[in-house]
Amino acid sequence: MSHSFIAQPQEPHKTKASVRFFSALVKFSPKLLMAILILPVLGGLLGVILPAFGWLPALDKTQFNLQGFEQLIQTPGIIKMIALSFFSSIISGLLAFIITLLLLATYFDSPWLARIQKLLGPILVIPHAAAAIAIAFLIAPSGMIARLLSPWLTGWQSPVDWLLPHDPFGISIIMGLTLKELPFLLLMTLSAIAQPALNSKLRAQYRLALSLGYYPMTAFFKAVLPNIYPLMRLPILAILAYASASVEMPLILGPNTPPTLAVAIINWFHDVDLSLRIKASAGALIQLLITVSVLITWWLLEKIALAITCKTLSNGKRNYGDAFIAKGMQIFTVFLISTIALALLGMIFWSFAGYWQFPQAMPEQWVLLHWQSALQQVQTPIINSLSIALVSTSVAVILTLLTLEYEKQNGSQLSNCSSLIIYLPMMIPSIAFLFGLVWLQETLHANATFINVSLAHLLFVLPYVFLSLAVSYRRLDPRYAQVAASLGASPLKIFIQVSLPQLLIPILMASALGLAVSFSQYLPTLLVGGGRLNTVTTEAVSLANGASRRTSAVYALIQMLLPAIAFSMIWLVSTWQNKQRAQKMKTEVSL
Amino acid sequence: MLLNKLQQLMFSKKSRLSTLFVYFLLSKFVVVLTNIRTLGLRKQYAKKSKPSLPKTSIYRFWLLIIIVVIKFLALLSLSTLSYAQATSVKTAVQAAIFAQETTAKNTLKITSDSPRAAQWNTIEKLGKNQPVYFHAWGGDPQINSYIQWLATRVKQLHNIDLHHVKLTDTSEAVSRVLAEKSAENHQQGQVDLVWINGQNFASMAKYQLLTKNWVEQLPNFSLTNPTENEAMTRDFGLPTQGMEAPWGQASLTFYYTPEHSNSVDFTKSSYLESTQSAPKNIHQLLDWAEKNPGRFTYPKPADFLSLSFLKYALITLNQDKNEQIKSGLYQAVTPQSQAALLPVLWCYLDKLHPYLWRKGQYFVTSGTALQRLVGDGEIQLGFTFSAAQIPASVNRYNLPKQTRSFVMQDGSLSNIHFVALPYNAANSNSAKVVANFMLSVEAQAKKQQAHVWGDSTVIDISQLALEQQKLFNSNKPHPSALPVSSKIKALSEPHPSWSKLISVEWLKRYGAQ
Amino acid sequence: MSPTNEHNSLHIENLTISRDKTPLLSLNETIRGGEVLTIMGPSGSGKSTLLNWLTGQLPKGFNADGKVYLNGINISHTPSYQRHIGLLYQDALLFPHLSVAENIAFAMPKGDKKARATKISFALAEVGLAGLDHRHPDSLSGGQQARVALLRVLLSQPKAILLDEAFSKLDSQLRQETRELVFEQIKQHKLPAIMVTHDESDAIAANGKVINLKINQQIN
Numbered sequence A: 001m002s003h004s005f006i007a008q009p010q011e012p013h014k015t016k017a018s019v020r021f022f023s024a025l026v027k028f029s030p031k032l033l034m035a036i037l038i039l040p041v042l043g044g045l046l047g048v049i050l051p052a053f054g055w056l057p058a059l060d061k062t063q064f065n066l067q068g069f070e071q072l073i074q075t076p077g078i079i080k081m082i083a084l085s086f087f088s089s090i091i092s093g094l095l096a097f098i099i100t101l102l103l104l105a106t107y108f109d110s111p112w113l114a115r116i117q118k119l120l121g122p123i124l125v126i127p128h129a130a131a132a133i134a135i136a137f138l139i140a141p142s143g144m145i146a147r148l149l150s151p152w153l154t155g156w157q158s159p160v161d162w163l164l165p166h167d168p169f170g171i172s173i174i175m176g177l178t179l180k181e182l183p184f185l186l187l188m189t190l191s192a193i194a195q196p197a198l199n200s201k202l203r204a205q206y207r208l209a210l211s212l213g214y215y216p217m218t219a220f221f222k223a224v225l226p227n228i229y230p231l232m233r234l235p236i237l238a239i240l241a242y243a244s245a246s247v248e249m250p251l252i253l254g255p256n257t258p259p260t261l262a263v264a265i266i267n268w269f270h271d272v273d274l275s276l277r278i279k280a281s282a283g284a285l286i287q288l289l290i291t292v293s294v295l296i297t298w299w300l301l302e303k304i305a306l307a308i309t310c311k312t313l314s315n316g317k318r319n320y321g322d323a324f325i326a327k328g329m330q331i332f333t334v335f336l337i338s339t340i341a342l343a344l345l346g347m348i349f350w351s352f353a354g355y356w357q358f359p360q361a362m363p364e365q366w367v368l369l370h371w372q373s374a375l376q377q378v379q380t381p382i383i384n385s386l387s388i389a390l391v392s393t394s395v396a397v398i399l400t401l402l403t404l405e406y407e408k409q410n411g412s413q414l415s416n417c418s419s420l421i422i423y424l425p426m427m428i429p430s431i432a433f434l435f436g437l438v439w440l441q442e443t444l445h446a447n448a449t450f451i452n453v454s455l456a457h458l459l460f461v462l463p464y465v466f467l468s469l470a471v472s473y474r475r476l477d478p479r480y481a482q483v484a485a486s487l488g489a490s491p492l493k494i495f496i497q498v499s500l501p502q503l504l505i506p507i508l509m510a511s512a513l514g515l516a517v518s519f520s521q522y523l524p525t526l527l528v529g530g531g532r533l534n535t536v537t538t539e540a541v542s543l544a545n546g547a548s549r550r551t552s553a554v555y556a557l558i559q560m561l562l563p564a565i566a567f568s569m570i571w572l573v574s575t576w577q578n579k580q581r582a583q584k585m586k587t588e589v590s591l
Numbered sequence B: 001m002l003l004n005k006l007q008q009l010m011f012s013k014k015s016r017l018s019t020l021f022v023y024f025l026l027s028k029f030v031v032v033l034t035n036i037r038t039l040g041l042r043k044q045y046a047k048k049s050k051p052s053l054p055k056t057s058i059y060r061f062w063l064l065i066i067i068v069v070i071k072f073l074a075l076l077s078l079s080t081l082s083y084a085q086a087t088s089v090k091t092a093v094q095a096a097i098f099a100q101e102t103t104a105k106n107t108l109k110i111t112s113d114s115p116r117a118a119q120w121n122t123i124e125k126l127g128k129n130q131p132v133y134f135h136a137w138g139g140d141p142q143i144n145s146y147i148q149w150l151a152t153r154v155k156q157l158h159n160i161d162l163h164h165v166k167l168t169d170t171s172e173a174v175s176r177v178l179a180e181k182s183a184e185n186h187q188q189g190q191v192d193l194v195w196i197n198g199q200n201f202a203s204m205a206k207y208q209l210l211t212k213n214w215v216e217q218l219p220n221f222s223l224t225n226p227t228e229n230e231a232m233t234r235d236f237g238l239p240t241q242g243m244e245a246p247w248g249q250a251s252l253t254f255y256y257t258p259e260h261s262n263s264v265d266f267t268k269s270s271y272l273e274s275t276q277s278a279p280k281n282i283h284q285l286l287d288w289a290e291k292n293p294g295r296f297t298y299p300k301p302a303d304f305l306s307l308s309f310l311k312y313a314l315i316t317l318n319q320d321k322n323e324q325i326k327s328g329l330y331q332a333v334t335p336q337s338q339a340a341l342l343p344v345l346w347c348y349l350d351k352l353h354p355y356l357w358r359k360g361q362y363f364v365t366s367g368t369a370l371q372r373l374v375g376d377g378e379i380q381l382g383f384t385f386s387a388a389q390i391p392a393s394v395n396r397y398n399l400p401k402q403t404r405s406f407v408m409q410d411g412s413l414s415n416i417h418f419v420a421l422p423y424n425a426a427n428s429n430s431a432k433v434v435a436n437f438m439l440s441v442e443a444q445a446k447k448q449q450a451h452v453w454g455d456s457t458v459i460d461i462s463q464l465a466l467e468q469q470k471l472f473n474s475n476k477p478h479p480s481a482l483p484v485s486s487k488i489k490a491l492s493e494p495h496p497s498w499s500k501l502i503s504v505e506w507l508k509r510y511g512a513q
Numbered sequence C: 001m002s003p004t005n006e007h008n009s010l011h012i013e014n015l016t017i018s019r020d021k022t023p024l025l026s027l028n029e030t031i032r033g034g035e036v037l038t039i040m041g042p043s044g045s046g047k048s049t050l051l052n053w054l055t056g057q058l059p060k061g062f063n064a065d066g067k068v069y070l071n072g073i074n075i076s077h078t079p080s081y082q083r084h085i086g087l088l089y090q091d092a093l094l095f096p097h098l099s100v101a102e103n104i105a106f107a108m109p110k111g112d113k114k115a116r117a118t119k120i121s122f123a124l125a126e127v128g129l130a131g132l133d134h135r136h137p138d139s140l141s142g143g144q145q146a147r148v149a150l151l152r153v154l155l156s157q158p159k160a161i162l163l164d165e166a167f168s169k170l171d172s173q174l175r176q177e178t179r180e181l182v183f184e185q186i187k188q189h190k191l192p193a194i195m196v197t198h199d200e201s202d203a204i205a206a207n208g209k210v211i212n213l214k215i216n217q218q219i220n
Helices: A012-052 A067-074 A078-107 A112-124 A128-139 A144-149 A171-193 A196-211 A216-245 A248-253 A261-269 A276-309 A322-351 A369-377 A379-410 A416-422 A430-444 A449-475 A478-486 A491-502 A504-520 A523-529 A536-544 A549-590 B002-011 B013-047 B057-110 B115-127 B141-158 B171-182 B198-206 B219-224 B271-275 B282-291 B304-317 B323-330 B335-355 B368-376 B389-395 B428-438 B441-448 B466-471 B496-510 C047-054 C100-107 C113-126 C142-155 C172-189 C200-206
Strands: B131-137 B161-167 B193-196 B244-251 B253-256 B381-384 B404-406 B412-420 C009-019 C022-032 C036-040 C062-070 C085-088 C160-164 C193-197 C210-212
Touching: A012 A067, A012 A276, A012 A379, A012 A416, A012 A430, A012 A449, A012 A491, A067 A078, A067 A276, A078 A112, A078 A171, A078 A216, A078 A261, A078 A276, A078 A322, A112 A171, A112 A322, A128 A144, A128 A171, A128 A248, A128 A322, A128 A536, A128 A549, A144 A322, A171 A196, A171 A216, A171 A248, A196 A216, A196 C085, A216 A276, A216 A322, A216 A430, A248 A261, A248 A536, A261 A276, A261 A430, A276 A430, A322 A549, A369 A379, A369 A549, A369 B141, A379 A449, A379 A491, A379 A504, A379 A536, A379 A549, A416 A449, A430 A449, A430 A523, A449 A504, A449 A523, A478 A491, A491 A504, A504 A536, A504 A549, A523 A536, A536 A549, A549 B368, B115 B219, B115 B428, B131 B141, B131 B171, B131 B428, B141 B161, B141 B428, B141 B441, B161 B171, B171 B193, B171 B198, B193 B198, B193 B428, B198 B412, B198 B496, B219 B428, B244 B428, B271 B404, B282 B304, B282 B335, B304 B335, B304 B381, B304 B412, B304 B496, B323 B335, B335 B496, B368 B381, B368 B389, B428 B441, B441 B466, C009 C047, C022 C036, C022 C047, C036 C047, C036 C200, C047 C062, C047 C160, C047 C193, C085 C142, C100 C113, C100 C142, C113 C142, C142 C172, C172 C200, C193 C200
Parallel strands: B131 B161, B131 B193, C036 C193, C036 C210, C085 C160, C160 C193
Antiparallel strands: B193 B412, B244 B412, B253 B381, B253 B404, C009 C022, C009 C062
16 A cells, blocks of 8 residues: 555645645535535524514515414314324334343344344335335234234234224334334444444443343443443434424324324425415424424433432342343344334235235235336436435535545544534424425525425435544544655545545445435425425325325335445445455465 | 515515525535536546556546546536526527517418417427426326326427426415415416316416416317316316316216125126125215224315215205205305305214224325225225226226225216416416317327226217217226216215315314314 | 362363364363462463353354363353352453442442442552542542452452453552552452463462463463
């Protein structure tokens, strides 16, 4: 590697312009990144706040008042809507958190942890809509579970009118959200504790606790958890914020008499009666309050849990029915994985199914008809999905790299305030500012739909790309850059020839993640695109409530396949690179 | 005072332009940024043609990055370009129209044989090579592929790119046009053509969102025989005033799958046998639901199909009232007519709901979901406005083989659906060309084929030549299709204000439980 | 061979540890209470693997054949958390989320809160750390941390103790002091101990049997 830097005579006159430009670019990029994140969010929020207080010049309403909120309060079932949003998010977050902890505790020192990680990983990139469709297929009265158990166990000859999905208590929403959030939380935690220094320390402390006679699960909870919880907090808050305002899951799995607040807001926004937009805006502000109160509730729960458990940490008790819980968790793991497998299998079955009467567990015929007709219609949505994702992801990756380079050159990490801004779109419910964004666009006559949608996607892609790239970039050994600099390489050269090549795989990973995030965006595409840009996700959601379960299954599967393709490309590139490396090693050895 | 000034500032034309400018500057900046980046890269490459290059993977990496950047650039410039193009094309077209209008006036004096034909020729010429954004409900794959067929045909005939903007609810298009109007976008409307009728038409007409008197320009409109056939110019009782062109007609059709289907061979049993146990009127429906709890439901208002069912119930439940009270249904709602007609509906629904699917605690959001529930065997009785969809769905395995269609004996709600042209459509000429093609014998005959869509034609077939009439004849009827012999007692649509009222009142009563 | 029935003893019987079927080390040894067995050898000779096997945490890729008896009881297949073998690493590994006293309490058996607290204060005073009960472990010096770690192991009432390079991170003055303290406590509690080190002076100070391991070579 290093031989390439030897004998590079400096050409100060020629390099100067590009180097100067590069450093200007690097200097400017954090500001641009901040602007791209802040302006639409703040502008969007403004575009919600003004109409919420009655100011909507488009409807000749230019008086500030509280009518929107009054209308909102008078809406039948408003309390139930709010409660549904609040509790479904907090309970699903709590469940995902507890299951993550139990999984970690059960398998902390076992090879199964890596296996579970591999099994749950793909779910991370499955869009919420597709996951919701899969879960609906599973738990519906005519779904896979009922079919497998009927009629031999249940005696049902035709589907029974039971609670799920769309139950008024939001159980189905909670199930869906938990299943989707669990892999996210688990993988985020695992990647956080995968940092070598931290990991070896945690493992040593865990072993120490074992040698002091602590049973494995108790050892995890008392010795490891208190040290990794701070790393879990951000992902948890992100999933709570998302869950409190998500639209796809409640739309596909939730009740509608009344629906969750977020779904109701979408309906008001799309109503023929434009004055309902004032109510919708007021609702969006309430939604924001709900999200904030969910986050505050979590913070309170955290404090309470800490107060209760801080004394028990050192009380010397070494076993809390560990063996029993561990057995239970093992059974639960099998259950969890088979549930996911069954949901997937059900979708695949439906997409190829001919006639398939209840309670048969398998279709009567297998046909390609649904795939054929869907593939004829899905081309434009796929091209749209791909091009939006490529544009937003490449902008996100380039901006992130430049910002991180700025960070490195200045030798200091972004301030807390700036990092907060990066995570802003993750924390503020998108429903709260997207309406405002649409309103702004309408006011500005900004009709370049493609750019608008791509920019909106960028808002959501950027935090994830940044999150995933920052870790590897900051972990880069600074000595390589120092060595290169001492050999006379310019910052631009170091960036391009030293830093980036080392980051090839992380960059590709971040890109794949960005693509996956963009693929899964429903609300931004729908609202900002105004329905003119159909992506696979918008099609899948609109077909989820449509006439054909089979077509719906095909679209959901296509939706899952898109990110899967992105990730398998990365996998191919990385194995190919490894092979190249191995070959080089071989030739070197043989020399 | 201060606020007013602020508003003026924000919404004056000038400042809007400047904000628009800033907005574009931002997007352009991204382009410039990446442009410069690639340039810098090239320089780097040019300089670095020395043998001491690092390992080859760097090249591949950069190749990848460059491909991504170029792709991104192309896409970005493409979309900005199309915007710019659209604007310039629009102004050019406007100028052309103006010129044409004046020339048309001049030529009128000379060639008096057919001013209308000349006008249409102009429209057809102007409409060529333009896109049309057709906003239409997109929940039915069959209809979607029919629209795709339309798109390929207008591409062949007029080189028009017909884009189907799939709506989950037509009101989305209505609110979009309304928003555009309130944002003073009077020329660059995104909706060129919209599939519409009933309440949505009423509200678009009320807000003056539609172009008037364009339908008469369409040569094919005369095929519907509008002078003889008043229905072609009335939408839910409202005169269309040339704002929308008829496209098809439909009546509320029920479909039914008998239970314990495995024991009986339904392919052999007669139509009468299969539908024997199905309810035949609104009262039987309640009895049937009581006997088969959880096997029937209807969608949640304001879904189109939901309101259709509720209106059917409203009309039939009030059938024995005197004529004067009944006539209230076809006029705008008054407190009197509301008090006289509505209570019986709520009374009925109160009785019906406990026996619905999910005990009436959950209602499907879209009408199409009914078909999925019947297909899954969760419910046994559904209804639709497109009768032909039923045999088509059976062929596509979405409904069981033993599904049978029938119409209620106490009446069947019937209506015509239209396509309308928003007042600010960016591509109005091409939209007219498309609408004209939709009314052609070719397109209407294709649409009526059961395996295509099965939507009844609006063309007065009796006026056609025999050769053309044959095109409309269906081949062998499907066992699940509505028998040709079925007697349809058509019920006209109530005044549109009833839909709104029913929807609001329903949500108050049953929207939050 | 029958295990020694003696109280306070660690008996390793016919142990062979191999990696990928290559034998790494073999051992047959009995350590009595208060005695320290020193194992020396270069890295890769299997010293740490031996300790890992003794605590029941043999890493993947290693195979072990043999038995270990603690106080006459075969614990070869007992899970590590039931073996009661205490461990001292080169890092103190004090839990950063607990105070000094809580770190020690963590190791102690359940019991009356007050009695435990008094015992901790007493023990801390005994090793010269009086009054540091509620300090955060990070605020202690390296030597202090090492002493807290020792107290933590001792108060967990282990039946044997393993020292894994326990003194290698301390400077020479501190090292000597800490070492003396540890060996003194081991003697006082009559614990069988095994020490792994590559410092000659540790071995001398331990004043017990010394085994020198070589890579891929059988001993004994």
